[in-house]
Amino acid sequence: MLKLEGVFGGYGGATVLRDVSFSAAAAEVTCVMGRNGVGKTTLMRAIMGLVRAEKGSIQLDRLEIANLPAHEVPRHGIGYVPQGRRLFGPLTVAENLEIGLMTRGRGHAVRESVLDLFPRLRERLGQVSATLSGGEQQMLAIARALCLEPKLLLLDEPTEGLQPSMIAAIRDVVVGLKAAGVAVVLVEQRVEAVLGMADRVAFMDHGQVVETVARQGLDAKSPLFRQYVGV
Amino acid sequence: MEGLVKAAVLALTAVGLSLVFGVMRVVNVAHGAFFMLGAVLAWTVAQYVPGDPMFGWFAALLIAPAIVAAIAATADTFVLKRLNYDPEATIVATIGLLYILEQAALSLFGPDAKPVPAPFNIRLQLPWFGYSGYKIFVVFAAVAVLLAVWWFMTRTRAGLVMRATQVDRQTARAFGINVDRVYAGVFALGAGLAAIAAVLLVPISQAHYLMGGDPLLLSFIVVIIGGLGSLRGTLVAALIIGLSDGVISMFWSPTLAKIIATAAVAMVLVFRPQGLFGARA
Ligand SMILES: Nc1ncnc2c1ncn2[C@@H]1O[C@H](COP(=O)(O)OP(=O)(O)OP(=O)(O)O)[C@@H](O)[C@H]1O
Ligand SMILES: [Mg+2]
Numbered sequence: 001m002l003k004l005e006g007v008f009g010g011y012g013g014a015t016v017l018r019d020v021s022f023s024a025a026a027a028e029v030t031c032v033m034g035r036n037g038v039g040k041t042t043l044m045r046a047i048m049g050l051v052r053a054e055k056g057s058i059q060l061d062r063l064e065i066a067n068l069p070a071h072e073v074p075r076h077g078i079g080y081v082p083q084g085r086r087l088f089g090p091l092t093v094a095e096n097l098e099i100g101l102m103t104r105g106r107g108h109a110v111r112e113s114v115l116d117l118f119p120r121l122r123e124r125l126g127q128v129s130a131t132l133s134g135g136e137q138q139m140l141a142i143a144r145a146l147c148l149e150p151k152l153l154l155l156d157e158p159t160e161g162l163q164p165s166m167i168a169a170i171r172d173v174v175v176g177l178k179a180a181g182v183a184v185v186l187v188e189q190r191v192e193a194v195l196g197m198a199d200r201v202a203f204m205d206h207g208q209v210v211e212t213v214a215r216q217g218l219d220a221k222s223p224l225f226r227q228y229v230g231v
Numbered sequence: 232m233e234g235l236v237k238a239a240v241l242a243l244t245a246v247g248l249s250l251v252f253g254v255m256r257v258v259n260v261a262h263g264a265f266f267m268l269g270a271v272l273a274w275t276v277a278q279y280v281p282g283d284p285m286f287g288w289f290a291a292l293l294i295a296p297a298i299v300a301a302i303a304a305t306a307d308t309f310v311l312k313r314l315n316y317d318p319e320a321t322i323v324a325t326i327g328l329l330y331i332l333e334q335a336a337l338s339l340f341g342p343d344a345k346p347v348p349a350p351f352n353i354r355l356q357l358p359w360f361g362y363s364g365y366k367i368f369v370v371f372a373a374v375a376v377l378l379a380v381w382w383f384m385t386r387t388r389a390g391l392v393m394r395a396t397q398v399d400r401q402t403a404r405a406f407g408i409n410v411d412r413v414y415a416g417v418f419a420l421g422a423g424l425a426a427i428a429a430v431l432l433v434p435i436s437q438a439h440y441l442m443g444g445d446p447l448l449l450s451f452i453v454v455i456i457g458g459l460g461s462l463r464g465t466l467v468a469a470l471i472i473g474l475s476d477g478v479i480s481m482f483w484s485p486t487l488a489k490i491i492a493t494a495a496v497a498m499v500l501v502f503r504p505q506g507l508f509g510a511r512a
Pocket of ligand 1: 011016034035036037039040041042043083
C-alpha cells in the first residue's frame with residue numbers, strides 16, 4: 001500500500017528526516033513510536049506532501065506521490081488526522097465534514113455512514129467546531145478524514161490528552177477501519193495502546209525508522225520501548 | 232445622503248481589502264489602484280458603447296470589474312505567489328504594483344479627469360430635499376453586492392473553501408484544496424469589489440489616475456477599526472467612517488473628516504488593537 005524508500009526532508013535548511021524507509025499494508029495497523037522531536041509528525045507531513053521529500057521515493061499502490069502538489073495527495077485516498085487536530089475552528093461541524101467530503105467528491109451516503117460512527121457529532125452539526133470538547137474535536141478530526149473514504153489513514157497522536165472512554169472509542173474506530181481493509185498508520189506514544197492496536201511497530205530515532213517489529217515480538221517489557229520511547 | 236453613498240462605496244472597497252488580508256494575510260497597498268482602474272475602465276467602456284448612457288454604464292459595471300479581477304489574478308500568480316506570500320515582501324510588491332498601475336493608467340488614459348455620465352438622472356423630490364435617484368440607487372446596489380458577497384462566503388462551496396484556507400492553509404491542502412487557486416480567486420474577488428465600488432461611484436466623482444489614494448486610506452482605516460479580517464466589523468466601521476466622513480466633509484471640511492478618522496484609528500490601536508470586532512490574535 002504505502003512504501004517509503006530513502007526519504008530525506010525537513011524545514012528550510014534543517015533536515016529532519018534522514019534516509020527514512022517505511023511501509024504500511026492494507027488491513028493492518030502500523031504504529032510509529034519515538035521520542036519527542038524525532039520526526040514522527042514530519043514523516044506524516046512528508047507523506048501528505050506538506051513537507052517536500054528532497055530525496056527518495058514515496059509510493060502509494062506503486063504510484064509515486066513524492067512529487068505531487070500537496071493538494072493532489074489526499075485525492076489518491078490518503079486521510080490525515082494531524083497532531084493537535086487542526087480543525088477549521090470557526091467553521092461548524094457540518095462545514096468541517098463538508099471539506100472532507102469535497103476532497104474526493106463524496107456525497108450524502110458517505111457523510112451518513114461517518115456520522116453513524118460518531119453519533120455525538122450528529123447532534124452537534126451546527127456547532128462551531130472550536131467550541132467542541134477536546135474529545136469531540138478529536139472525533140471530528142477523524143470523521144473529517146474518513147469523509148474522503150481513505151484507503152490509507154494517517155493518525156498523529158489522536159489519543160493525546162483524552163480520557164480512557166474516548167481512547168476506547170477511537171480504538172474501536174481503528175479496529176473497524178482495519179477490518180474494512182484500510183491501511184492505518186498510527187503515531188502513538190503509550191505502550192499499552194500500541195500493544196492493543198498494532199500489527200507492526202516502527203521505531204524512530206534521529207530522523208530514521210531504525211527498527212520495525214511485528215506485534216508478536218513485543219510485550220510491555222520489551223527493551224525497545226525503553227530504548228526508543230524512554231518508558 | 233452624501234454620507235450614505237460614501238459609506239456604501241467604502242464598505243464595498245473595504246470588504247475587498249479585508250477579504251484579501253483575512254484569507255491571504257496580504258496587506259494589499261495596490262487596492263486603491265484597482266479601484267482607480269475600475270473607474271478608468273468604466274470610462275473607457277462607456278466611450279465605446281453608443282446610445283443611452285445607461286447601456287454604457289451597465290456594460291462598464293460588467294466589464295470593468297471582470298478585467299480588474301483578471302489583472303489581479305495575474306498579479307497574484309506572477310508576483311505574490313513567487314514571494315510565497317511573505318507578509319513584508321508582499322507589501323513592497325503591492326506598492327510596486329500600485330505605481331505600475333497608476334503609471335499605466337496615466338500613459339494610456341492621460342492626466343485629465345474623465346466624466347462618466349450617470350445611467351439615469353431622476354430626482355426624487357421630497358418636500359424639503361431633492362435626492363438624486365442615482366445616489367439612492369448606488370446605496371441599494373452596494374447593499375445588494377454586499378449581500379451577495381455574504382451569501383457567497385457563507386453559503387457556497389467556494390466560500391467555504393476560502394474560509395477553510397483562511398483558518399489553516401496547510402490543513403486545507405491536506406484536504407485537497409488548491410491553495411494557489413483559492414488565493415488567486417480571493418485576490419481577484421477583492422480587486423473586483425473595489426472595481427465595482429468605483430464603477431458605482433464614477434458617475435458622481437469622475438475617473439482620474441490618482442483617485443485611488445482616498446479609498447485606500449479610508450479602507451485601511453475601516454479595516455483597522457473593524458478588526459483585521461472581520462467582515463462584520465468592516466461593514467460596521469465602513470458605515471461609521473463613511474457617514475461621518477460625508478457629514479463632516481459637507482458641514483466642515485474634508486480635511487477635518489480625515490483627521491478625525493485617523494484619530495479614531497489611533498484610539499482603536501491604543502485601546503483595542505484587535506479592532507472593534509476582531510478576535511485577539
Ligand atoms: N515548521 C517547522 N519548522 C522548523 N522546524 C520544525 C518545524 N516543525 C518541526 N520542526 C522540527 O523538526 C523536528 C521534528 O519535529 P516533529 O514534529 O516531526 O517531531 P515529533 O516526533 O512529531 O515530536 P512530538 O512527539 O513532540 O510530536 C523537531 O526538531 C522540530 O523542532
Ligand atoms: Mg509529533
